[in-house]
Amino acid sequence: MVTTPLLPSDYLDLVSPLRAGADLRGRIEAVHPETGDAATVVIKPGRGWRGHTAGQYVRIGVDVDGRRLWRAYSLTSPTDRRDGRITITVKAIPDGKVSNHLVRRAAPGTLVHLDQPTGDFVLPQAKPAKVLYLTAGSGITPVMGMLRDTGFDDVVMVHCAPQPQDVIFRDELHRLAADRKLRLTEVHTATDGRLDIARLGELVPDWAERETWACGPAGLLDAAEEHWTEHGLRVRLHTERFRPRTVVTGGDGGEVTFSATGTTVDADGATPLLDVGEEAGVLMPSGCRIGICFGCVTPLKAGAVRDLRTGEITEAEPGVLIQTCVSAAAGPCDIER
Amino acid sequence: MTAIDPTAHLTAEQIEELGRELDAIRDEVLADRGEKDAAYIRKVISAQRKLELASRGVLLFSIFPPAWLLGTAGLSVAKIMDNMEIGHNVLHGQWDWMRDPKIHSTTWEWDHVSPSEQWKHSHNELHHTYTNVIGKDNDLGYGIMRVDEDQRWHPFHLGQPLWNFINACFFEYGIAAYDLELGKNLRKRRRKDPEFRARARAVGRKIRKQVLKDYVIHPLLSGPSFLTTLAATFTANLVRNLWTHSVIMCGHFPEGVQVFERRSINGETRGQWYLRQMMGSANISGSRAMHFMSGNLSHQIEHHLFPDLPSNRYAEVAVKVRVLFEKYELEYVTGSLPKQVFSAWHKVFRLSLPNRKPKVRTPAPEKELIAA
Numbered sequence: 001m002v003t004t005p006l007l008p009s010d011y012l013d014l015v016s017p018l019r020a021g022a023d024l025r026g027r028i029e030a031v032h033p034e035t036g037d038a039a040t041v042v043i044k045p046g047r048g049w050r051g052h053t054a055g056q057y058v059r060i061g062v063d064v065d066g067r068r069l070w071r072a073y074s075l076t077s078p079t080d081r082r083d084g085r086i087t088i089t090v091k092a093i094p095d096g097k098v099s100n101h102l103v104r105r106a107a108p109g110t111l112v113h114l115d116q117p118t119g120d121f122v123l124p125q126a127k128p129a130k131v132l133y134l135t136a137g138s139g140i141t142p143v144m145g146m147l148r149d150t151g152f153d154d155v156v157m158v159h160c161a162p163q164p165q166d167v168i169f170r171d172e173l174h175r176l177a178a179d180r181k182l183r184l185t186e187v188h189t190a191t192d193g194r195l196d197i198a199r200l201g202e203l204v205p206d207w208a209e210r211e212t213w214a215c216g217p218a219g220l221l222d223a224a225e226e227h228w229t230e231h232g233l234r235v236r237l238h239t240e241r242f243r244p245r246t247v248v249t250g251g252d253g254g255e256v257t258f259s260a261t262g263t264t265v266d267a268d269g270a271t272p273l274l275d276v277g278e279e280a281g282v283l284m285p286s287g288c289r290i291g292i293c294f295g296c297v298t299p300l301k302a303g304a305v306r307d308l309r310t311g312e313i314t315e316a317e318p319g320v321l322i323q324t325c326v327s328a329a330a331g332p333c334d335i336e337r
Numbered sequence: 338m339t340a341i342d343p344t345a346h347l348t349a350e351q352i353e354e355l356g357r358e359l360d361a362i363r364d365e366v367l368a369d370r371g372e373k374d375a376a377y378i379r380k381v382i383s384a385q386r387k388l389e390l391a392s393r394g395v396l397l398f399s400i401f402p403p404a405w406l407l408g409t410a411g412l413s414v415a416k417i418m419d420n421m422e423i424g425h426n427v428l429h430g431q432w433d434w435m436r437d438p439k440i441h442s443t444t445w446e447w448d449h450v451s452p453s454e455q456w457k458h459s460h461n462e463l464h465h466t467y468t469n470v471i472g473k474d475n476d477l478g479y480g481i482m483r484v485d486e487d488q489r490w491h492p493f494h495l496g497q498p499l500w501n502f503i504n505a506c507f508f509e510y511g512i513a514a515y516d517l518e519l520g521k522n523l524r525k526r527r528r529k530d531p532e533f534r535a536r537a538r539a540v541g542r543k544i545r546k547q548v549l550k551d552y553v554i555h556p557l558l559s560g561p562s563f564l565t566t567l568a569a570t571f572t573a574n575l576v577r578n579l580w581t582h583s584v585i586m587c588g589h590f591p592e593g594v595q596v597f598e599r600r601s602i603n604g605e606t607r608g609q610w611y612l613r614q615m616m617g618s619a620n621i622s623g624s625r626a627m628h629f630m631s632g633n634l635s636h637q638i639e640h641h642l643f644p645d646l647p648s649n650r651y652a653e654v655a656v657k658v659r660v661l662f663e664k665y666e667l668e669y670v671t672g673s674l675p676k677q678v679f680s681a682w683h684k685v686f687r688l689s690l691p692n693r694k695p696k697v698r699t700p701a702p703e704k705e706l707i708a709a
Binding site: 001002003004005006010011014063065066067068069260261278281283284 | 370371372373374375376383386387390430433434435436437438439441443444446447448543546547549550554555558
């Protein structure tokens with residue numbers, strides 16, 4: 001009543017954006033280069049941060065060229081870091097707006113927006129006797145969070161990167177190896193060629209006995225899932241994908257209505273509704289943009305949408321929520337935004 | 338409306354070319370819109386909030402005259418900033434591209450008795466689409482005045498200088514009533530319409546909150562300064578009302594601004610729509626401070642051409658737009674604030690009386706062209 005039409009928090013945000021009770025934010029404190037195109041961002045999270053489990057990711061909203069963009073990044077800091085800071089390690093991908101901004105332009109002091117950490121690519125309560133980490137490229141990031149957090153008696157890591165200088169955390173990995181906390185095999189794909197999963201046994205003879213966490217490009221993960229399944233060991237393999245597996249490339253689109261804002265646009269059958277809405281200026285919630293975090297779910301009021309990963313059609317019914325980042329119009333539809 | 342059509346010399350092809358050139362100006366801004374613009378609006382919002390807090394803080398001691406003066410001045414400026422450079426422009430969606438849910442047309446609420454949702458409908462959808470079209474754009478005299486010879490005279494208009502003055506003093510309530518289309522909806526048949534009643538209740542709630550804050554809670558917080566703080570908030574609201582009313586009158590009422598017939602917009606092309614906005618709006622010239630305090634509505638012509646471009650860009654856009662006015666030999670209606678306010682008021686007085694000579698209704702050539 002005192003501050004209407006604003007809320008007291010609108011004023012408190014001016015002086016204390018990280019206080020308890022505020023929308024969850026963080027302040028970038030430092031950006032440390034890791035390789036030529038990767039960097040670790042140290043963030044002081046707001047008081048509302050509930051802490052993470054090793055291997056989880058966080059959705060982070062960053063203003064790039066004045067525009068708020070949300071992405072998901074794996075947490076690379078241990079869960080018990082003394083100063084309470086968290087880190088994410090970001091690899092700049094070609095045309096990646098957020099990744100390039102974080103790696104090359106983000107300045108200490110900048111406020112970012114956070115969600116609570118989430119993800120089920122985590123270690124089990126009961127310690128497995130033998131562990132294998134199978135990673136490629138920036139797929140090393142959630143595993144680094146695990147390595148820094150929890151020690152095991154017998155850990156093997158197979159990591160793929162084009163060249164030695166592309167290996168993120170290389171010095172730290174080698175130190176861990178020197179301390180016998182880890183047996184490390186680097187596969188340099190630029191010279192050695194891609195890792196052939198069928199020949200994993202040559203690198204890790206006892207791979208089948210190991211509880212395995214794998215993270216990397218879709219090609220590696222698809223091959224790994226197939227390999228473990230063939231040997232009847234699928235339950236031992238845990239994977240984390242950074243990109244959706246899209247199978248649907250086309251199909252009929254339709255007229256999309258965002259009824260809460262009264263916006264109507266034509267959309268094709270291949271563009272995620274999240275992109276369609278953002279392009280039309282609708283305030284769309286978003287997150288990982290790859291169909292895993294459910295930060296973008298929105299009611300589908302009418303019509304039908306197609307899941308770009310599976311091709312499955314979802315029709316409107318009361319209470320039906322869709323993930324706009326992996327759904328495209330399948331004919332006219334009405335999204336409640 | 339002038340009897341001579343000021344756009345008669347333009348061919349249909351030229352009008353479309355003009356439209357393309359305006360589109361190009363818009364695209365240039367869009368391509369360049371980014372971090373600096375975002376920093377601008379955040380700075381303005383932060384400054385407004387700090388100014389309002391400080392002013393209300395000072396007013397706790399408003400029993401002392403210097404504190405009263407300082408606090409009232411600060412609060413007046415804060416309220417004007419909230420309504421003009423921030424509220425009006427955020428509600429236009431000028432900052433939606435930032436995707437910041439806290440600075441977005443769908444979530445913003447302003448220090449004003451008209452709920453933003455209703456204002457957006459009557460202002461963004463009706464006024465900006467049907468700018469200066471008689472019978473379609475109720476901004477032409479707000480339904481209580483006659484501001485063009487082509488609007489039919491009624492004895493009620495004899496009192497319009499007084500109506501306009503009262504409207505100026507209580508402008509925010511005038512806008513709320515206008516957004517509710519109160520005149521039309523108070524007729525018996527419509528009064529019970531559930532949609533109207535829901536909207537009227539929403540306005541009632543907003544008024545209650547605003548009045549409670551300005552005239553009860555803050556005076557009470559001031560303790561012994563109760564009465565002086567009450568007077569201060571009343572004054573700040575009055576100053577805000579008079580100022581915004583003056584600025585907004587200058588947008589479409591000064592001499593030289595064109596109005597259009599209802600049928601003239603049938604099948605209107607993009608070029609013709611642009612041309613109507615150019616001829617139907619008037620600017621105010623002045624200092625940067627004046628532009629800022631008017632919410633850059635002093636660049637009314639540019640605002641009407643590009644209602645969703647960030648307001649901080651209108652000044653640079655105006656330079657390019659003015660070149661087009663010259664190129665196409667069109668009159669760019671502009672003048673200082675006193676001159677334009679006088680011009681608008683002069684019209685309000687003049688048109689309170691019926692037209693001197695019955696106007697011969699010959700279809701002006703421009704109308705043919707626009708209808709073509």
